[in-house]
Amino acid sequence: MTDLASSAPQRIDWSDAELRKRLARRHSGDKWLKFAGIAALAISFSMLGILVLSLVSNGFAAFTQTHLKLEFEISADRVSAEDPAAGNYRAIVRDAMLGLFPEVTSRADQREIANIPSNGAQYILRDRVVADPALIGTRVTLSVPVSDPYDQLAKGLVDRKTPEANRRVNDQEIAWFDRLEEKGLVSKPLNTGLITNADSRFPELAGLRGAILGSFYALLVCFLISFPVGIAAAIYLEEFAPKNKLTDTVEININNLAAVPSVVFGLLALAVFIGWFGLPRSAPLVGGMTLALMTLPTIIIATRAAVKAVPPSIREAALGIGASKHQVVFGHVLPLAMPGILTGTIIGLAQALGETAPLLLIGMNAFITQAPGGILDSSTALPTQIFIWADSPERGFVSRTSAAICVLLVFLILMNALAVVLRKRFERRW
Amino acid sequence: MNKTITAEAQIASNIVSAKISARKVNVFYGDTHAIKDVSIEILDRSVTAFIGPSGCGKSTFLRCLNRMNDTIDICRVEGTIELDGHDIYDASVDPVQLRARVGMVFQKPNPFPKSIYDNIAYGPKIHGLAQSKADLDGIVESALRRAALWEEVKDRLAAPGTGLSGGQQQRLCIARAIATAPEVLLMDEPCSALDPIATAQVEELIDELRKSYSVVIVTHSMQQAARVSQKTAFFHLGLMLEYDDTSKIFTNPDHEKTQAYITGRFG
Numbered sequence: 022m023t024d025l026a027s028s029a030p031q032r033i034d035w036s037d038a039e040l041r042k043r044l045a046r047r048h049s050g051d052k053w054l055k056f057a058g059i060a061a062l063a064i065s066f067s068m069l070g071i072l073v074l075s076l077v078s079n080g081f082a083a084f085t086q087t088h089l090k091l092e093f094e095i096s097a098d099r100v101s102a103e104d105p106a107a108g109n110y111r112a113i114v115r116d117a118m119l120g121l122f123p124e125v126t127s128r129a130d131q132r133e134i135a136n137i138p139s140n141g142a143q144y145i146l147r148d149r150v151v152a153d154p155a156l157i158g159t160r161v162t163l164s165v166p167v168s169d170p171y172d173q174l175a176k177g178l179v180d181r182k183t184p185e186a187n188r189r190v191n192d193q194e195i196a197w198f199d200r201l202e203e204k205g206l207v208s209k210p211l212n213t214g215l216i217t218n219a220d221s222r223f224p225e226l227a228g229l230r231g232a233i234l235g236s237f238y239a240l241l242v243c244f245l246i247s248f249p250v251g252i253a254a255a256i257y258l259e260e261f262a263p264k265n266k267l268t269d270t271v272e273i274n275i276n277n278l279a280a281v282p283s284v285v286f287g288l289l290a291l292a293v294f295i296g297w298f299g300l301p302r303s304a305p306l307v308g309g310m311t312l313a314l315m316t317l318p319t320i321i322i323a324t325r326a327a328v329k330a331v332p333p334s335i336r337e338a339a340l341g342i343g344a345s346k347h348q349v350v351f352g353h354v355l356p357l358a359m360p361g362i363l364t365g366t367i368i369g370l371a372q373a374l375g376e377t378a379p380l381l382l383i384g385m386n387a388f389i390t391q392a393p394g395g396i397l398d399s400s401t402a403l404p405t406q407i408f409i410w411a412d413s414p415e416r417g418f419v420s421r422t423s424a425a426i427c428v429l430l431v432f433l434i435l436m437n438a439l440a441v442v443l444r445k446r447f448e449r450r451w
Numbered sequence: 452m453n454k455t456i457t458a459e460a461q462i463a464s465n466i467v468s469a470k471i472s473a474r475k476v477n478v479f480y481g482d483t484h485a486i487k488d489v490s491i492e493i494l495d496r497s498v499t500a501f502i503g504p505s506g507c508g509k510s511t512f513l514r515c516l517n518r519m520n521d522t523i524d525i526c527r528v529e530g531t532i533e534l535d536g537h538d539i540y541d542a543s544v545d546p547v548q549l550r551a552r553v554g555m556v557f558q559k560p561n562p563f564p565k566s567i568y569d570n571i572a573y574g575p576k577i578h579g580l581a582q583s584k585a586d587l588d589g590i591v592e593s594a595l596r597r598a599a600l601w602e603e604v605k606d607r608l609a610a611p612g613t614g615l616s617g618g619q620q621q622r623l624c625i626a627r628a629i630a631t632a633p634e635v636l637l638m639d640e641p642c643s644a645l646d647p648i649a650t651a652q653v654e655e656l657i658d659e660l661r662k663s664y665s666v667v668i669v670t671h672s673m674q675q676a677a678r679v680s681q682k683t684a685f686f687h688l689g690l691m692l693e694y695d696d697t698s699k700i701f702t703n704p705d706h707e708k709t710q711a712y713i714t715g716r717f718g
Contacts, residue, residue, distance in 0.1 A: 264524060334561035338624070340522060341557065342574040342631060343550035352573075353563060 076430070080423030086212035086225060087175040088164040089138055089201065091117045093146055097158050105151050110143035114165075121204070122197065134197060139166040141226040164208065166225040169417040171198055175207060178416070189416070215424060219392045220401065220409070224417025227410070229428055231392040235305050235385065235400030236374060236432075242309020242396055243316055243373050248366055250313075251320030252355075258321075259328045260350055279318035286314045287379030295383060302384040303399035311383060312373035319372065323365020327358035360444040367440035371433050377404040403429045470495040470635060470665040471516060476530035478511055478520065485511050487689045488530075493635075493682075498657060498666045500676035500697065503686035504712065509669045512686070513637050516667065517553035518546040534635070551578050554628035558640040560620035562612035562627070567604050570612040570623055571595060574631040590630055597663075598626035599656050618649020625656060629664070636660060638668040642675065654679050673713055677701050685709045 034040070093113050100108030115135040119125070122134055142165035149163060150156050166172070170189045173179045175198070185191050190198070201207055218228025254275075262268045290311035294300045300307050331354050339349040355362075380386065386405040393400035401409065407429065410422040471493040478486035486508045493499050493516075501509035511520070518539060520526040531538050539549055551574065562570050571591040574580075581587035591608070595601040600622045604615070612623050621641060628636060638657070642650040657679045660666055670676050676683055677697060684694040685706070693706045704710050 332561075334557060334559055335563065336522075337519070337555075337557055338561040338563060338627075339573075340519065341517070341550060341555035342577070342627065343547050344573075344577055345547045348577055357564065 073430075076423045076426050080420055080425075080427045082176050082178060082420035083215060083417075083424035084212055085176070085209045086214060087167045087172045088208050088210055089167050090162065090164045090206045090208065091138065091142075092120075092160055092162045093117045094160050095150055095157050100150060100157050102154060102157050105154050105157065106147060108147065108150065110147045110150075113146060114138055114142045121201065121206075130193070133194060137167055137171055137194075137198065137201070139168045139225045140223055141166065141221070164210075166214070167207075169224045169415055170194075172225050173416050174198055175202070175209065178420075215421070216428075219390050220388060220406065221390055222388075224413075224415045224421055227418070227421060229403065229406060229425055231389055232401045232403045232406035232425070233428070233432075234392045235308070236402040236404075238305035238393060238396045238400070239308035239312060239380075239385075239402055240370055240374060242306055243312040244366070244370060246310060246313035247316040247320050247369070251317050251366070252324050252362060254317075255321045255324035255328060256350055256355070259325050260346065260354070275318050275321050279322060282378075283315055283376050284378040284382065286311055287382030289314065290379060291382050301397055301399070303387045303389070303401075304397050305385075305393060305400050305402075306396040307383050308380050308385050308400075308402060309396070311379045312376060315376065315379070316366075316369040316373050319369035320362075320366050323369070324358065324362045327361025327365065328354055330361060331357045356447075360447045363443045363447065364440050367436055367443070371436045371440075374432060374436065375404055375429065377408055380405045381408065403432070468495050469493065471532065471534055471667075473512075473515075473532045474530055476512070476515060476528065476532060478508070478515060478529075479527040480523070481525040485689055486515070489686075489691045491684060491691060491694055493665060493667060495634075495665045496661060496663070497682060498661050498668060498680040499682040499684065500680035501667065501669045501684050501686060502671075502673065502676050502712070505671075507686040508689045509684075509686040510639050512691075513639055513667060513669050514555075516635070516637055517550050517555055519550075519555065521546050548578075551631040552633050553635040553637060554631060554633035556621070556624050556628050556636065556638045556641050559644050560617055560624050562615070562620050562623050564611065564613050566609045567595075567612045567615070567623060568608040570627050571630045574627060578631055580631065594626040594630035597629055597660070598622045599652065599659070600626055616649070618645050618652055621645060621649065621653055622656060625653070625660075629660070633664065635665045635667065638666065640669050640671060643671065650675070673701070673715075685712065687712070 091114070094116065095108075095113065099113055100110070115131075118134050118137060119131055125131055125134060145165050146161070146163060149161065167175070170179070171194075174190055174195065179188060179190060181188075181195065198207075214226065214228045216228060216233070217230055218226055219231040221227040258268060258271065262271075290307060294307045294310055295302055300310075335353050335357065336349055339353050344352065380402050385400065385402050386409055387399060387401065388409065389399050389401055391398075403425065407422055407425045410418045410425060469492040472491070473493075474490045476486055476489045477484065489508075489512060501513060503509050514520045515528055515532060516539075520528060528540060532540060534549075534553065537544070539553075563573065565573070568591055571594050572581075572587050575587060575590050581590055592601060592605075595604065600619060603619060604610075604623075612620065615623060621644075625636075625638075625641070641657075642653050645653065654675065657666055657668065661681075668676075668680065680697045682694070683697040683700040685692050685700065685704070685708070687708055693700060693704055693709045695705070700709060701713055704713065
């Protein structure tokens, strides 16, 4: 005290060159930090841009599908009125095609021409006739998808200058297809089949319906398990559990679980859910349970953070009035923590939506041509469908893989947008 | 009815009974001995002020009176604290019910993020004090009137309590505390976050509340203690050094530390 008082305060010369230099250095430090931040943002945005651009440019081709408008003669001797489903529609499609090329007589060429429409054309025709048996004996005009090589050709993905031997369609086939185009029979409508069809061996027929439904059911199961369990666990740890070695261990292990590679959860699910419990393979139920294992730590950590962030004054206020512990938690803490909990949950679910490895292990990468009708039916999920398509040799699956990734990204964006909306909504209530 | 008559009779005869009596209270936070052998008789229908430098244990002691310290795991309370002759730390006493009888107002105004009405109605609701909606409306109105807030908020009871000004929020918290018809009101530095005008309003209110409650207030402001209280206790390093009439503490304290503190020589 006395030391300070006795010595006269020393005046600092702020215009001193050394001090000025130091100040300039500090300012340049600020500038560098700002610049580094902007540069980091710019890099990440350009990466994102490149990703989206390449996906969309690759997947763009799959958003349309080349169709061929054909007139089919549903003759009574090919399709019987008693059992329209059993008719020889393959022959009807073949006749319709050959009718357009009367000059072709060689059997090999005729077979090639019959292959221009998709293999699925006969089933589209069959479904149409089964739905309306009155069509038997009449002529029906239908637009059917063309098979993959011609789809590629129509979209300009086959380079006509490539030597014929290296091309998937030869000169003769190109000439036939060009004639169809001249006649105005070829169209390229929006490919709604990409969403409404289930998977198929033929790219022109393959769609994401099974995968989308599979992902939906799996996420539903995942949410129903992980949301209540996660919140209950977090509330107990945060509000009720005594702080001792045991709860410390539990906390460390929850944090560790969040970092466990997802493939390990897949192995666990394979051994426990499928091996011990005997649940069906490839089912969204098992997929959802597996994803729930992975989402749980995320939800617990997010909920604990949200609960911790509730001001202690609110807890004190409620306790001070004489609220019991559960009244404090359910009446005050949870409502205030809800925005944070929901955000954490949706981020966890979005993560689960994109998770592939554990689903591969429990067989959700099977080839399944029917969309699941419930959580016990075999099914794929969006990421595993992408995996399957990326692995398929047909050219048409290249663009479809990108298109499927775009669909997955759209769902992710929708989910994150939902998180923002819910957050806003719950915050406005207060 | 009978009770009020006896109470009035007591005031008339100028005999004020002890509402709370604490004997040899010791509080430990883990290994820290926060309160040492404090014994005090807190009178009914009067304001008792706890003063003392920061960290002297006055808030800790206040929180023992409605067992708010129970919520802290490492906190241990020894000794007896009696409310109307019954030990509040007895196993048969439920802290949840005790806190309805011994209300508390905190340092920072902490209204619930709900409407003004719901803020007041919460306590009576959870304790089942209202039989009907009309009952509850009556409780809310009378609590707000006693907290001198009714005129300001009667037209916007559905507005959020957090939208009020600081002083109004604190009076809302007081109204919330008295809505459960407590017998004792504990106030932990209720004016430290308020401006002088709001402080004056709250002090006026405290003076008003004294007629029906036993009020215990922790404060850092000597003037406030002198203005609102009838009894003052001086705490220092976990000990209660002096407890006497406010007029005596501020004019002629027995203890030299009290003298030093109230004249601002340490703190």
